[in-house]
Amino acid sequence: MRRVAALLSLVLLLGAVPAFADSVAETRSRLAALKPADYPTQPIEFVVVYPAGGGMDTTARLLAKYVEKYADHRVIVVNKTGGAGFIGHTYLATQAKNDGYTVGILANGAWTDAILKAKGKWSHTNFEAVSFVNYAPVTWIASTEGRFKNRSLKDVAATIKAEPGTVKVAIVPSISFEFLAEQVETAAGGTLVKVPFQGGAPGVTALLGGHVDIATGFLSEYRGHLEAGKVKVLAAAAERRTPDMPQVSTFNEVLGVKNMVWSAWRFAAVPRGVPADRKKYLEAALTAALRDPELQAEYRKTGSIVESPYASGAQVDAAIDKFAVLEREFFTTTGRLPK
Amino acid sequence: MDVLGQLAAGFGVILTPANLYYCFLGSLVGTLVGVLPGIGPLAALSLLLPFTFTLPPVASLVMLAAIFYGAMYGGSTTSILVNIPGEAASVVTCLDGHEMAKQGRAGAALGIAAIGSFIAGTLSNIGLTLFSPVLVAVALRFGPPEYFAIMILGFVMTLYMVAGSALKAMVMLALGVFLSTVGMDIVNGAERFTFGSVNLAGGFDLVPVVMGLFGVSEILLNVEQFARGEVFSRRIRRLLPTFRDWLDSWAPILRGSFLGFGLGVLPGGGPVTASFLSYAVERRLSRRPERFGHGAIEGVAGPESANNAAVAGSMIPLLSLGLPSNAVTALLLGALIIQGVQPGPMLMVQRPEIFWGVIASLYVGNVMLLILNLPLIGLWVQLLRVPYRILFPCVLLLTVIGTYSVNHNVFDVWVMIGFGLAGYVVRKLGYELAPLVLAMVLGPLLEQALRQSLIMSSGNPAIFMTRPIAATIVLLAAALAAVLVLRGKRLALAAQPTVEGSS
Amino acid sequence: MSRVELAVDAFWVLLGAAIIAHAVQLRLWEPSGPGSGFVPLLAGAVIAAGGLGLLLARPRPARAEVFWAARASALRIVAVLAGLVTMAVLMPVLGFLLTAAPTMAFLLTVIERQRWTWVVGMALASSVGLYWLFDRVLEMALPKGPLGF
Numbered sequence: 001m002r003r004v005a006a007l008l009s010l011v012l013l014l015g016a017v018p019a020f021a022d023s024v025a026e027t028r029s030r031l032a033a034l035k036p037a038d039y040p041t042q043p044i045e046f047v048v049v050y051p052a053g054g055g056m057d058t059t060a061r062l063l064a065k066y067v068e069k070y071a072d073h074r075v076i077v078v079n080k081t082g083g084a085g086f087i088g089h090t091y092l093a094t095q096a097k098n099d100g101y102t103v104g105i106l107a108n109g110a111w112t113d114a115i116l117k118a119k120g121k122w123s124h125t126n127f128e129a130v131s132f133v134n135y136a137p138v139t140w141i142a143s144t145e146g147r148f149k150n151r152s153l154k155d156v157a158a159t160i161k162a163e164p165g166t167v168k169v170a171i172v173p174s175i176s177f178e179f180l181a182e183q184v185e186t187a188a189g190g191t192l193v194k195v196p197f198q199g200g201a202p203g204v205t206a207l208l209g210g211h212v213d214i215a216t217g218f219l220s221e222y223r224g225h226l227e228a229g230k231v232k233v234l235a236a237a238a239e240r241r242t243p244d245m246p247q248v249s250t251f252n253e254v255l256g257v258k259n260m261v262w263s264a265w266r267f268a269a270v271p272r273g274v275p276a277d278r279k280k281y282l283e284a285a286l287t288a289a290l291r292d293p294e295l296q297a298e299y300r301k302t303g304s305i306v307e308s309p310y311a312s313g314a315q316v317d318a319a320i321d322k323f324a325v326l327e328r329e330f331f332t333t334t335g336r337l338p339k
Numbered sequence: 340m341d342v343l344g345q346l347a348a349g350f351g352v353i354l355t356p357a358n359l360y361y362c363f364l365g366s367l368v369g370t371l372v373g374v375l376p377g378i379g380p381l382a383a384l385s386l387l388l389p390f391t392f393t394l395p396p397v398a399s400l401v402m403l404a405a406i407f408y409g410a411m412y413g414g415s416t417t418s419i420l421v422n423i424p425g426e427a428a429s430v431v432t433c434l435d436g437h438e439m440a441k442q443g444r445a446g447a448a449l450g451i452a453a454i455g456s457f458i459a460g461t462l463s464n465i466g467l468t469l470f471s472p473v474l475v476a477v478a479l480r481f482g483p484p485e486y487f488a489i490m491i492l493g494f495v496m497t498l499y500m501v502a503g504s505a506l507k508a509m510v511m512l513a514l515g516v517f518l519s520t521v522g523m524d525i526v527n528g529a530e531r532f533t534f535g536s537v538n539l540a541g542g543f544d545l546v547p548v549v550m551g552l553f554g555v556s557e558i559l560l561n562v563e564q565f566a567r568g569e570v571f572s573r574r575i576r577r578l579l580p581t582f583r584d585w586l587d588s589w590a591p592i593l594r595g596s597f598l599g600f601g602l603g604v605l606p607g608g609g610p611v612t613a614s615f616l617s618y619a620v621e622r623r624l625s626r627r628p629e630r631f632g633h634g635a636i637e638g639v640a641g642p643e644s645a646n647n648a649a650v651a652g653s654m655i656p657l658l659s660l661g662l663p664s665n666a667v668t669a670l671l672l673g674a675l676i677i678q679g680v681q682p683g684p685m686l687m688v689q690r691p692e693i694f695w696g697v698i699a700s701l702y703v704g705n706v707m708l709l710i711l712n713l714p715l716i717g718l719w720v721q722l723l724r725v726p727y728r729i730l731f732p733c734v735l736l737l738t739v740i741g742t743y744s745v746n747h748n749v750f751d752v753w754v755m756i757g758f759g760l761a762g763y764v765v766r767k768l769g770y771e772l773a774p775l776v777l778a779m780v781l782g783p784l785l786e787q788a789l790r791q792s793l794i795m796s797s798g799n800p801a802i803f804m805t806r807p808i809a810a811t812i813v814l815l816a817a818a819l820a821a822v823l824v825l826r827g828k829r830l831a832l833a834a835q836p837t838v839e840g841s842s
Numbered sequence: 843m844s845r846v847e848l849a850v851d852a853f854w855v856l857l858g859a860a861i862i863a864h865a866v867q868l869r870l871w872e873p874s875g876p877g878s879g880f881v882p883l884l885a886g887a888v889i890a891a892g893g894l895g896l897l898l899a900r901p902r903p904a905r906a907e908v909f910w911a912a913r914a915s916a917l918r919i920v921a922v923l924a925g926l927v928t929m930a931v932l933m934p935v936l937g938f939l940l941t942a943a944p945t946m947a948f949l950l951t952v953i954e955r956q957r958w959t960w961v962v963g964m965a966l967a968s969s970v971g972l973y974w975l976f977d978r979v980l981e982m983a984l985p986k987g988p989l990g991f
Contacts, residue, residue: 053670076981080746082541082746165797168795174523196525196794205660211795223661225684228684301676301681504896509891513889527878529878531868532882559923563915731953732946732949732952732968736946740976753930755926782881793875
C-alpha cells in the first residue's frame, strides 16, 4: 500500500497525470521553463475595448489576477474604449505592437466589427488567438407577471404570427440582441416591436416595469430577478442546452432552425506576428490561469460557461473562422452587407 | 420588517477595525483623486478596482463606495479653487464657488460644500434605508415616455439657470445636443457626423470636452490676464462659513438633498443632472437671483448637496434591481459581480450582511469624509498661495493625463485642446458653458427616450399624454416654459453682455 | 462691436447650416418615429437661428474693446496652446516622460522668465512625479516611448 502511494506520488511529481497534479508551484515552475529569456521585462497589457466595470472588463481583470498568480510579472488591464469597441479593435488590428506585451481580451465584436465596419482595412485574421476564455449565451426572458407569464417560446412565436407588431422586445441595436430578434421574426413569420436599449440591464428593468413583454440579456444581467422569481428564461441562443440552465430549451430546438446561436464568446488574442516563443509562453500562462478552479468558480458566478472545447490557440482561430463565415452569411441575407 | 434592527446589524458588520480602515482608505483616496482635474470617480474606481479583488466582499464594496462619494466630495475642490471642475457633477460649482474664492471666501465655499454634502448624504441614506422598496416600485413605473418627460423638464429648467443672454444660452444648449449626436446613432447604429473617422465614431466623451471647455480655457484666460502675480490678490478670509452663510444655505441644502435623491433613484439622471437642476431651482427661488454667478453661496450649497444625494439615490436601483444608472454605478456593479454578489431583489434576503453593511458604510463614510475634509480645507486654501506660473503647468499636465486616461487615446487630448480654444473664445464673449455640458449629458437620454417611446407606440405621440406620470411631468414642463416665455421678453432684453472673463 | 464676436455669430449660422445639410442626408423620419437626422436637425436649426438672432439683435452700444488687451497676452495664449499641441503630437512617439519634461520647462517660462536651473529641476520633478504616480502607482499605462518610459 505504502509502495503504491510512493509510486503514485512519484508519478504525480513527474507530471504524468497533470490534470490531478497541478499544484500552483508546479504550474509556476513549468511556466517558468517556457519563459523566453528576454520576455516579459515589462508589464503585459490586457486591452479591453469596452468600459471598465462591464462584463468584458471584469472577465479581463479576473484573468489578469490569475495570470499573475502563476506568472511572475505584472499584468495590467487597459480600457481602450470608444465606438462600441471599434476603436480598440482597430487599434489592436492595425497599430498595436506584436511584441507580446499587448494582449486583447476580446469577444464576438472583434470579428463582427471586422465584417461590418472595418471596410476591408483589417479582418479577424489580423489577430491570432492565444486562448479561449469563456462564453455566455444570449437569452430571452419574460416577466412572471406579464403577458407571457405562463407561456413558452413556442407560444410567443405563435403570438408573433397571430398578432404581428404587438410583442415588444427589448434589444440592443446592431449587436446579437437585435440579430436574434430578427431571426425569430423570420422563423415565426411575424414582426416584433424592437425597443432599443443601451445594454441588457435597462431592458430587464423595462421588462419588470411592464414596458416591454420580453427582454434580451445574459444570465449575469438578470440572475437576481430570476432567483427572486420575477422573471423566467424563455430560451437560450446556444447550440446545445447549457450546463448552468439545463431545463432551458434552445431557440434552435424550439423553432426548428440551426442558425440561432448568439453569445458573448470571449477569447484572448495578440496582433499577428508575435514571436513564436512569446506566444507559446502566453498560451501556457493563460491556460494555467484558466484551469485554476478558483478562477473558473469566479467566472461561473458571473454567469459564464468556462469549459473549453479548444486545446490550443490555433483551434480557437479555426472556431472564429467558422463563426465569421456564419455571421457573414447572416449579414448578407439580411442586407447588412452587399451580396 | 424591522429596518432599524437590520441596519444595526449592518453597523455591526461595518464597525470592525478592518472595515473601518477600508472605509477610511476609500474616503481618503476618493477625496484625493476627486481633487485631480479630469480624474473623477470613474477613473478612480477603475484604477482601484483590481486592488479590491483580494478583499472580502463587504470590505471591497465599502471601499469602492467610499471612493465614489469621496470623489464627489473632492470634485468640488478644484472647481472652487481654480475654476476647473474635478468631474462633471462639479461643473456648476464653478459658477459661484470660484467667484467666492476670488472674493477670498474659498474656505466658506469649501466648507459649505463639505457640510452640505454631509447633510445631503446622510439624509439620502435615511431615505435609502427606509424607503428602498417603495422607491424601487416607483422607479419601475418609469418607462421611456416618463424619461422623455423628465428630460424635457430638465431642459426647461436649464433655461432658468442662465444668467446672461438667453440667445447665447440657446446656442450653447443646442450645441451640446448636437455634440452628443456625433458618433453612432444609439438607436440604429448609423454613423452621424463622423466623416469616416474611427475616432469620431465613438462620439465626444464628456471628460475631454469638459476639461477643454473649463480646464484649458480657464488656464488660457488666466495666463492672458495675470501678467505676473497671483490669481487671488486679496487675502484669504476666514475658513468656515459665517452665520449669514448658514441662513442662506440650509434651505438649498435640504432642497438639493431631495432633488438629488429623487433623480439619483431614476436611472439616467445621476449626479450631473441633479447638480444642474439644483442650481436652476435655487436661482429660480432666490429673492435676489442677480447674485448668482457672483459668489452666491446657495449656488454652491444646493448643487453640492444634490450631487451627493444623487450618489446615495443611485444605490437603490443598483442594489435592488442590479441596474446601474450611470458609468460609476456600472463599475460598482462589476465589482459586486466579481465578488460573486448578485445585486437584485434577492440581495437583501440572501446576503443581508452585504446589503445592510454597505448601507451602514454610507453613513460611516459620510462622517469620515466630513472629518477628513474640514481640516483639508486649510490645506487646499494654502494651495492658492502657489504662484500661478507654477500652478498652471502642473494643472495643464494633469488635465492631459486625465483626458488621455479615459480611453487611452491621444485623439481625446486633441479634442480637449480644440474645445479649450473654442471655450476660451466664447467665454470672452460672455457665453456660459454649463448649459452645453448639461445638454451633452441629457441629449442622448432625451433622444433615446423619445425614439423608444415612439417605437413602442408605433409612432403615435399620444403616448406622452395617455400615461399619467409622463403627462403630469410634460404639463409641468410646459407650464414652466410658459412662465419663462412670458417673462422671456424682459429677460432677453435685459441681458447685458456679461462681464465674465472679459473684464 | 468686436470683430471676433461678429465672426463667432456668423460661425454659428454657418455651423447650423452645415449641421442641417448633413442631417437631412440622414433619415429624418421613419415609420416608427424620428430617424437619425431628426434631433441633429433640430439642434442645427436652433444653432443657426440663435446665431442669426445674435447677429441681428446687436445694435447695442458697441464695446470699444480689443479682443486681446496686449500683444504679449496673445503670445502667451499661443505659447500654452503650442505646449499642448506638442504634447499631443509627441506623446505617442516619444512617450509621456520625454514629452512632458521639456513641455513643462517651456510652460514654466511662459508667464515670466525664471532661473534655468530652477526651471529644469521643477520640470523634471513634476513630470517624473506625475509619471511615477499615474503610471507606476495607479497603473494607468501612460504612452511609452522608445526607451520604455
